[in-house]
Amino acid sequence: MNSNYTHLGKKEWGKLIQLFKSPEDEDSRATLVQHMGQILFGLQDFLKKNVGVTEEISLLKISKSFQDTVVNEKPENRMAEVITDIIEEIAPQAVNVSSPYFVGHMTSAIPFFMIHLKSIVAALNQNVVKLETSKVVSLIERQVIAKIHRILYDQSESFYKEHVQSITTTLGVFTEGGTAANMTALWVARNTMLKPRNNFEGVEEQGLLEAYKEYNIERSVILVSKRGHYSLRKIGGILGIGSKNVISVDVDSKHRIDLNHLNSTIAELQKKNIGIIAVVGIAGATETGSIDPLKELSSICKKNDIHFHVDAAWGGPTILSSKYRNLLDGIELADSVTIDCHKQFYMPMSCGMVHFKNPDHMKVVEYHAKYIIRPGSVDLGIKSFAGSREANSLILDSSLKILGKDGYSMLIDHGIELAKDFAKEINKRDDFQLITAPVLNILTYRYCPVKIQQKLKKADHDSLKNINEVLNEINISLQRLQREAGNSFVSRTEFCDLRFKDVKNVVLRTVLMNPLTNIEILNNILDEQKNLVKESDELIELYNKLDL
Ligand SMILES: Cc1ncc(COP(=O)(O)O)c(C=O)c1O
Known part of the structure; x- marks a missing residue:
């Protein structure tokens, strides 16, 4: 009947409707069952077998296969073939972020059941912008936000009873990720x-x-230490204050915000009649994992009547660890807190959240429309920066039920303790120098033979700069060559030298969140790096410049 609406006729319409509902035929179904069976029930093996650790072919070469920009009129392939193509052609060129040897970024392995939960969320296809497209799921979002709020802020039972499903107040909101969560917090602070x-x-x-x-x-302006995530500068642009008005405050030798510099910056800004929208404390800096002194930051903000936001995108879930939660002491004093769920809540991409201590705080970003998010409704879209969005709360809520606080605590403890052991290994070795010891599960080090380390201690500015330039070249090549070899991956970043701020140190960075990574694997990674310096022509040439 409906085929009357198309010029392609009844047969094509029939095929389309068939495909809307199920695989084209039994062959197609069998292929799909085989692939999805592997993904749903043998995730780690599937990823190991089908997904490359890192790109082994140059990006330039791969990009040649992705030049065609025309969408065909007719279907190019059957559905099962398209899916097989993803698994056989695309996945091998993707990055196996779940490999225990992939320890360079904040994207890592996730528990297998997350794929099931994600599929269920896709199947239900709820849109939590409004109750009319989500119903109970909007209530679950409010409930799980309140659960995390309670862990962070530990207010009374009656407080949560009052606010968990209140139409007028809001304890927080799910976002696309950490950037959007920080954006929401600073939008509220600006308003x-x-x-x-x-x-x-x-x-x-x-x-x-x-x-x-x-x-x-x-x-x-917004004030944050030099270790602040770059998303904050973007937010300065989006909020209209200008990215240059996201001001970097100095850090101490442990990469925590320098409170003296913060105090003097605030005093100077106040003297010039410049508004301070917020001070952002970091709980788990992206490059070092360092944590700012949150209690002291809160006192400074209180004294000066400034919004205190904590960017705990990375470190937030540490609060679930009974052993290490004290590292976040003072987080409960923050006006708002960002946590990324696709980081240490081990959820699939992409999900973040932001919490507000004061349930009325988000009223300053309230919007209404005639057809949805009407005044007085439960629609979550009233106070969310995003419009339509998926029911990520279902995944977090389920995962908290499946793993419990204890499960997350074990994951967090594993990462932190592994990082401490790794730091010890680095210190034991003659070829490497630990640069930032781990507070959480992130550490940085560099290739730097012990003899050079001794030389650097006594070096004057110019010779330190010269030696560092060679070390930087070595570490840049080393990181790239290891990535290209495709066995393992660490990332790299750059810090100022502690003695001479104009000298830059390139460092290797590891993020240890995968519970399948262990100290043997990390030792193998160091061995591989040591061997690369000995065996690769590029690195041998650079090494000789060190003049040992
Ligand atoms: C401390 C911190 N804040 C914010 C972000 C931004 O998060 P997202 O990439 O989820 O937007 C990151 C990401 O690495 C981060 O480490």
Whole structure:
């Protein structure tokens, strides 16, 4: 009947509807069952067998296969063939982030049941922007946000009873990731600082120019240490204050925010009549895993009436570890907290969340429309920066039930203790230098023979700079050659030298969150690096420049 609407006729319409509902035929079904069976019930083996550790073919070469920009009128392939193509042609060129040898980034292995949960979420296809497309799932989101809020802020039973499903208040919201969570927190902070007063309707309504006039300020800023994630600069741009007004505060030798520098920066800004939207404390810096002194930051913010946001995108779930939760002491004093679920909650891409201590705080970002998110409704879209979004809360809620706090605690403890053991191994070896000892499960080191380490201790500025330039070249090549070899992966970043700030140190970075990674694997990674320096022509040439 409906085929009347298409010029292609009844037969094509029939095929389309068949495909909408199920595989084309038994062959197709069998292929699909085989692939999906492997993915759903043998995830680690499937990834090991089918997905490359890193790209073994140059990106330039691969990109030649992806030049065609025309979408065909007719189906190119049967569904089962398209899926087989992903598994046989695409997956081998993707990165096996779940390999225990892949220890360079914050993206890693996830428990197999996450794939099941993700499939169920896709199957239900709820849209939590509004109750009409999600019903109970919106209530689950509120409940799981309250559960995490309770772990973070530990308010009274009656507080959670009042707010868990309250229509007027909000304890937090799920987001696409850490960037969107930080964005939401700082959006709320900006609107709170530049709120309506007198005839001024607020920055959200009237924009920054009018807000600055009303509040008699020249500009507004966000303060974060030099280890702040780059997303914060982007947010400065999006909020209209300008990315340059996300100001970097110095760090101490352990990469924690320098409180003296913070205090003097605040005093200077206040003298110049510059608005301070927020101070961001980091709980698990992206490059070092370091944690800012959260209690002290909270006192400074309280004293100066500044919004205190904690970016715990990485370190947040440490609060589930009975052994290490004290590392986050002071997080409960934050006005808002970001946590990424696709990091140490081990959820699939992509999911983050932001929590607000004050259940009324998010009212400054409330929006309504006539057809949904009407005033007085439960629609989560009223206070969410995203519009349509998936029911990620179902995954987190289920995972918390499946693993419990204890399960997450064991994962967190494993990473932190493995990092401590790895640091010991690095210290034992003559060819490597530990640069940042782990607080959480991230550490940095570099290839630097012990003789050179001794030389560097006594070196003046110029010779330190010269030696470092060679070391930097070695570590850049080493990281690249190891990645290209395709057996293992560490990442790299760059810090200022502790003695001479204009000298840059390139360092290798490991993030240890995969429970299948162990100290033998990490030793193999160091051995591989040591051998590469001895065996690769490129590195031999650089090594000789060290003049040992
Ligand atoms: C501390 C921190 N904040 C924010 C982010 C941004 O998170 P996302 O990439 O999920 O947007 C990251 C990502 O690595 C991070 O480490």
